[in-house]
Amino acid sequence: MWQQRELTLKAHPRGFHLITDQITRALEAMTPVEVGLLHVFIQHTSASLTINENADPTVRADFESHFNRAVPENAPYYQHVFEGSDDMPAHIKASLLGASVQLPVSKGRLNLGTWQGVCLCEHRDQGGPRRLVLTLAGE
Amino acid sequence: MWQQRELTLKAHPRGFHLITDQITRALEAMTPVEVGLLHVFIQHTSASLTINENADPTVRADFESHFNRAVPENAPYYQHVFEGSDDMPAHIKASLLGASVQLPVSKGRLNLGTWQGVCLCEHRDQGGPRRLVLTLAGE
Amino acid sequence: MWQQRELTLKAHPRGFHLITDQITRALEAMTPVEVGLLHVFIQHTSASLTINENADPTVRADFESHFNRAVPENAPYYQHVFEGSDDMPAHIKASLLGASVQLPVSKGRLNLGTWQGVCLCEHRDQGGPRRLVLTLAGE
Secondary structure, eight states, rough: OOEEOOOOOOOOOOOEEHHHHHHHHHHHTTOOOOOEEEEEEOOOOEEEEEEEEEHHHHHHHHHHHHHHHHHHHOOOOOOOTOOOOOHHHHHHHHHHSEEEEEEEEETEEOOOOEEEEEEEESTTTOOOOEEEEEEEEEE | EEEEEEEEEEOOOSEEEEEEEEEHHHHHTOOOOSSEEEEEEEOOOOOEEEEESSSSSHHHHHHHHHHHHSTTTTTTTTTOOTTOHHHHHHHHHHHOOOOOOEEEEEETEOOOOOEEEEEEEOTTTTTTOOEEEEEEEOO | OEEEEEEOOOOOSSEEEOOHHHHHHHTTOOOOEEEEEEEEEEEEESSEEEEEEEEOOOHHHHHHHHHHSSSTOOTOOOOOTOOTTTHHHHHHHHOOOOOOOEEEEEEEEOOOOTTTTEEEOOTTTTOOOOOEEEEEEEO
C-alpha cells in the first residue's frame, strides 16, 4: 500500500523547528499501516530535515549556533553570492543535514525513540513556506 | 512484504564501530526477499549510523578525531550544557551523520560495495545500549 | 512492485556533478509506478550522493571549496594515510553527505522541487567509475 500527500509548512524564521506534530497529523490522515515507513521529503535546496532532541529548545538554538560557525557566511572563496550572504551557506547546510528523513511506522504510529522529534531546518533568513512530500508505504 | 524487528546493541565506547555482522544476522532471521530495501533506524539522538570503510580500523579512529575537532566540546556558545560536555556535540554529530541508513537487498542479501560496512557512531562517553528498528520491505 | 538495476557512472573529476539526467533515464527504463520511491545507493566509501541546486555551476564549485576546508587533507591526526592525502578526507566527506538519496516518485516521474537535482560527490582525485544500485518501489 502506497500513499502520498503534500504538506506545506508555513514560513519559519531561520533556525531549527520541531514539526513532529504536523507530521503525525498528516500520518493520521492516511490509511494506517501495521508495519511500514514514512518518507518525508523537502522540495527545497536551502532548508532541510533532521531528527533530533524533542524537549529542550536550547538544543535547537545550539544547532543554529554550530552550523553558523561551521558553514560561515561571506567566506572569501564563495562564488555563488548574488542571492545574499545567507544563500550559499544554506545550500551547504541543507546537504549536510539532508532533504529527507525516513521514519519507521509500527501499529499505525511513528516508532521514534522517546527523545526524538522531526525538525525543519530553515537555513534562509526569509525562506518562506516550505513544501514537503510525504510517502507512506507498508501493510 | 513488510517485516520489522528491533535489535538492541550492547553498550559501545565512544567512537565508530562496525555492526555489519549484527545487521546481516538480523536480516538472515527474516523471510528473505529477492529485491528490496533494509531500513535501519536508531532510536536515539546522541548516536547515529553511517556507511563507511569496513577494513582498516584507523579509518574509524580518524572519524572520531575529525568529528571531535569539527564539533568541539565546551564551545562557549552552547546553552545546552547540563547533561555533560559530551552531550551537545553528540546531538550535532548525530544529525550530521543521520539516524538511519537504507541498504539495497538483492537475492536475500545486503548489496553493499566491497569496502562498505555499517557503523554505529557512538557520540556519548557512556551511551549505554542502543536500540535499532529494522524494517525490511521487498518481494 | 519492486525493481532494481545497477548503473555505472563514468569517471568524474573530483568535485560535485549533476547526475539527474542519468537517474531520470534509468527511471524511465523501469516499469512506471503511480506512487513510489526511488532509492539511489552508491557502492563506494569515498564518493557520495546529495540533492542540491540544479542550475548555477558555481554552487557546486562552492561545495567543493567548502568541503575541502571543512575536511582538510593532511590533518596531523590522521592515521589512515597510506592511500594518499585525498583518501581519508574522502571517507569523511562521504559519510557527511551520505551513500544514498531517496526520491519521491509521482505519476511515474521524480517529484523533485524546481531547483533540486541529484549530485554525484566525487571526493577522490582519481575515483574512477562509480557503481549505483537503483531500487524502485511503488504501485
